[in-house]
Amino acid sequence: xxxxxxxxxxxxxxxxxxxxxxxxxxxxxxxxxxxxxxxxxxxxxxxxxxxxxxxxxxxxxxxxxxxxxxxxxxxxxxxxxxxxxxxxxxxxxxxxxxxxxxxxxxxxxxxxxxx
Numbered sequence: 001x002x003x004x005x006x007x008x009x010x011x012x013x014x015x016x017x018x019x020x021x022x023x024x025x026x027x028x029x030x031x032x033x034x035x036x037x038x039x040x041x042x043x044x045x046x047x048x049x050x051x052x053x054x055x056x057x058x059x060x061x062x063x064x065x066x067x068x069x070x071x072x073x074x075x076x077x078x079x080x081x082x083x084x085x086x087x088x089x090x091x092x093x094x095x096x097x098x099x100x101x102x103x104x105x106x107x108x109x110x111x112x113x114x115x
Contacts, residue, residue, distance in 0.1 A: 035085075035089075040089075044075075044089065044091065044094070048091065048094045048096055049075065049096050051091075051096075052095065052096035054073060056071075056096060056098040056101060057096055057097060058097050058098075058101045059097075059101050061098050061101075063096060065098075067099065068099065069099065070098060070099055070100035071100065072098070073096055073097075073098070074098065074099050074102040075096060076094065076095050076102050077094060078094065079093055079115070080110060080115060081093070
């Protein structure tokens with residue numbers, strides 16, 4: 001008689017949230033994809049955008065668009081980090097670029113191995 005204040009005979013429902021194998025605070029064990037969803041990344045991202053005055057370092061375009069506009073701001077890793085936390089979090093390895101430049105030119109350079 002679940003729902004009347006009695007405990008369920010089936011036990012607690014399984015969590016729908018993915019459990020991380022890495023202990024909290026262990027950045028080296030986290031996947032770099034997960035790093036983008038942290039408050040730390042959001043603070044660093046804003047710091048880089050403000051440092052570059054919301055101007056694309058590659059084209060000079062003002063980064064005033066809202067995603068997915070071509071002039072929306074993207075914080076790009078100059079040298080691809082490939083999961084290396086030192087490169088990922090290095091502020092000097094980050095630049096403000098437009099979504100248009102990042103999605104076309106930068107991706108092309110990376111595919112050709114020129115970065």
